[in-house]
Amino acid sequence: MHQLAKFIYFKVLGWKLVGTFPSMDKCVVIVVPHTHWLDFFLGLLVRKVVNQEINYIGKKSLFKPPFGWFFRWTGGAPVDRSKNSNTVDSIVQIFNERPIFRFALAPEGTRKKVKELRTGFYHIAKKAHVPIVMVAFDFGKKEVKIGEPFFPSDHQENDFQKIHEFYKDVKGKIPEYSF
DSSP states (O other): HHHHHHHHIIIIIIOOOOOOOOOEEEEEEEEEEOOOHHHHHHHHHHHHHHHHHOOEEEGGOOOSTTTTHHHTTTTTTEOTTOOOOOOHHHHHHHHHHOOEEEEEEOTSSSOOOOOOSHHHHHHHHHTTTTTTEEEEEETTTTTEEEEEOOOOOOOOOHHHHHHHHHHOOOSSSSSOOOO
């Protein structure tokens, strides 16, 4: 699958990969921008290109028949957004229980245009004591850019400035929805 994914990604689609996915057992992977449903399939493909198991969560309705098996098979877990549950602590618990857990999410929280990223990913990384890996899906340049992992500091504002700089000028599949 790794070789097939590389062939499709590089040769058929003509995309580039900038940076290297770090060799680590635990991290929070933030993927921006999330503007189209095709981002999910690009993510699955890139996951095979970098040859890493990366998990994610999705809204509970995605995991119902007829497609629920697919989302579980690809490493997903359902989240019930209607309940008043603490998702951050639930995910931190998964980090604590598993020897290997690379958790990917789109911090925009939607495919529509947003001005600010949601902060859950940051609090998850901080509480779980794991680094954040920034990944940009740049449809304008036809490249996926992978940043160096960093641990959240005690200065959230400075960390978010660094994050915003990494994603500056990155164009999503629907450019007007880009972060």
